[in-house]
Amino acid sequence: xxxxxxxxxxxxxxxxxxxxxxxxxxxxxxxxxxxxxxxxxxxxxxxxxxxxxxxxxxxxxxxxxxxxxxxxxxxxxxxxxxxxxxxxxxxxxxxxxxxxxxxxxxxxxxxxxxxxxxxxxxxxxxxxxxxxxxxxxxxxxxxxxxxxxxxxxxxxxxxxxxxxxxxxxxxxxxxxxxxxxxxxxxxxxxxxxxxxxxxxxxxxxxxxxxxxxxxxxxxxxxxxxxxxxxxxxxxxxxxxxxxxxxxxxxxxxxxxxxxxxxxxxxxxxxxxxxxxxxxxxxxxxxxxxxxxxxxxxxxxxxxxxxxxxxxxxxxxxxxxxxxxxxxxxxxxxxxxxxxxxxxxxxxxxxxxxxxxxxxxxxxxxxxxxxxxxxx
Numbered sequence: 001x002x003x004x005x006x007x008x009x010x011x012x013x014x015x016x017x018x019x020x021x022x023x024x025x026x027x028x029x030x031x032x033x034x035x036x037x038x039x040x041x042x043x044x045x046x047x048x049x050x051x052x053x054x055x056x057x058x059x060x061x062x063x064x065x066x067x068x069x070x071x072x073x074x075x076x077x078x079x080x081x082x083x084x085x086x087x088x089x090x091x092x093x094x095x096x097x098x099x100x101x102x103x104x105x106x107x108x109x110x111x112x113x114x115x116x117x118x119x120x121x122x123x124x125x126x127x128x129x130x131x132x133x134x135x136x137x138x139x140x141x142x143x144x145x146x147x148x149x150x151x152x153x154x155x156x157x158x159x160x161x162x163x164x165x166x167x168x169x170x171x172x173x174x175x176x177x178x179x180x181x182x183x184x185x186x187x188x189x190x191x192x193x194x195x196x197x198x199x200x201x202x203x204x205x206x207x208x209x210x211x212x213x214x215x216x217x218x219x220x221x222x223x224x225x226x227x228x229x230x231x232x233x234x235x236x237x238x239x240x241x242x243x244x245x246x247x248x249x250x251x252x253x254x255x256x257x258x259x260x261x262x263x264x265x266x267x268x269x270x271x272x273x274x275x276x277x278x279x280x281x282x283x284x285x286x287x288x289x290x291x292x293x294x295x296x297x298x299x300x301x302x303x304x305x306x307x308x309x310x311x312x313x314x315x316x317x318x319x320x321x322x323x324x325x326x327x328x329x330x331x332x333x334x335x336x337x338x339x340x341x342x343x344x345x346x347x348x349x350x351x352x353x354x355x356x357x358x359x360x361x362x363x364x365x366x367x368x369x370x371x372x373x374x375x
Contacts, residue, residue: 007075007102015071015110022063023056030055047132054132057125061118061274066308068110069281072103073304076289096351099286107282115275119253122271127250157181170195175207177233184216188231207231266323269333273315276337280344281308287347311340 031052038045076099150161163174172195177188190210197203210231214224248256248267256264284307289300318332327335 007099008106010075011071011103011106014074015067015106018070018074019063019067022067026059026063027052027056030059043133051129051132054125054129057117058122058129061114061122061278062312064110064114064117065274065278065281068107068278069285069308070301070304072107072282072285073289073300076286077300079289096286097348100283103282103286107279111275111278111282114278118271118274123250123252123256126247130247130250172205175205175210184214186215187213188233190231203234205233207233262323262325265329266319269322269329270315270319272333273318273337276333277311277315277340280337280340281311284340284344284347287344287351290351 031048034043034048034051034055037043038048043051148163150159157180159178161176162172165172172193173191175188175190175193179186179188188207188210190207192209193205193207195203196206207228208230210228212226212228212231214226216222248259248261248264251259251264251267253271256268285304288304288307314336318327318336321327322329322332
C-alpha cells in the first residue's frame with residue numbers, strides 16, 4: 001500500500017511538471033497567434049484573454065494524454081536506470097505486471113478527466129470562440145476600428161483610418177476612408193465627425209469639413225473633387241443577427257449523437273479517441289520504459305513523442321475514413337485503439353514471459369549456416 005501511494009504521488013508530480021511545460025508552450029504560441037489576429041483586426045483586441053482561455057481548453061485532451069504518457073515513462077525509466085527494477089524482480093518473484101495497478105490508480109481519474117474535457121468542454125470552448133468571432137464580425141464598421149490603424153471591412157472593399165475616437169465612441173477626428181465599387185474608387189477625408197442612429201436603428205457616420213475624390217475606371221477615366229461641410233455615410237450594422245452554430249465540432253454531445261451523418265460520426269470518433277488514447281498510452285508506457293542502465297533516457301522520450309505523433313495521425317486518419325464513409329465509425333474506433341492495445345499486450349508478453357522475440361536456436365541459425373559454409 002505504501003509503495004502504491006509513493007508511486008501515485010511520483011506519477012502525479014511528474015505529470016504536473018510535464019503538463020506545466022507543455023501547457024506553457026501551447027499557451028504562449030496561442031497567445032502570439034491571437035495577438036497577431038487582433039493586430040490585424042480579425043478579432044476584438046478586448047477579447048484576447050478570453051480567446052486565449054478558450055483556445056487552451058481545446059488543446060487540453062491531447063496535452064493531458066501526452067502528459068500521462070511521458071510522466072509514467074519518466075518514472076519507470078528512472079527505476080530502470082537506478083537499478084530499482086532489479087530489486088523489484090528479485091523480491092519474491094514480482095513481475096512487471098504488478099506495476100499495472102499503481103499506474104491505473106493514477107491514470108484512470110486522469111482518463112476520466114480527459115473524457116469529460118474531450119466530450120463536453122472542448123466543443124463548448126470551440127462554440128465560444130466561434131460566438132466571439134461572429135459577434136465581432138457583426139459589429140458595425142466604426143466600432144471595430146481602433147484609432148491609428150488601417151482596418152479593412154466588407155471583404156476589403158472599404159478601408160478606414162481614424163486618428164482619434166472619443167471615449168463614448170460617438171465623436172471621431174481625422175477620418176480617411178477608401179471604398180471600391182464597380183465604377184471606380186471613392187476617397188473621403190474629413191477633419192471630424194460623429195455617429196448618429198436613426199429611429200429605425202440605422203447608423204450613419206456624419207463627416208464634417210472634408211473632401212471627396214471620385215475616380216472612374218475604363219477608357220474615360222476621370223477625377224472629380226467635391227468639398228463638403230457635411231457628408232453622411234451609412235454603416236451596415238448586423239449586430240442583431242442571432243448566432244447559430246453550423247459546425248459539428250461545436251455541437252454538444254446530445255445534439256451530436258442525434259445527427260446521423262458521416263461528419264457527426266467522425267467528430268464523435270475524434271472526441272472518444274482521446275480518453276481511449278490516454279488509457280492505452282498509460283499502459284504502453286510500462287513495457288516501453290525498459291532501458292539499459294548504462295544508456296541515457298533521451299532515446300526513450302524521443303520514441304514516446306514519435307509514438308504519440310503516430311497515434312495522433314492515426315486518430316486523424318480514422319476520422320477522415322469515417323467522414324468519407326470508407327469505414328464504419330465503430331470499426332474505425334476499435335481498429336485504431338484495439339491495435340495499440342494489442343501492441344501493448346505483446347510488449348508485456350515480451351518483457352514478462354519471453355527473453356527474446358525468437359528462440360535462441362532460431363536466432364543463431366544464420367550464423368551457424370554461415371560458419372559451416374566458410375569451412
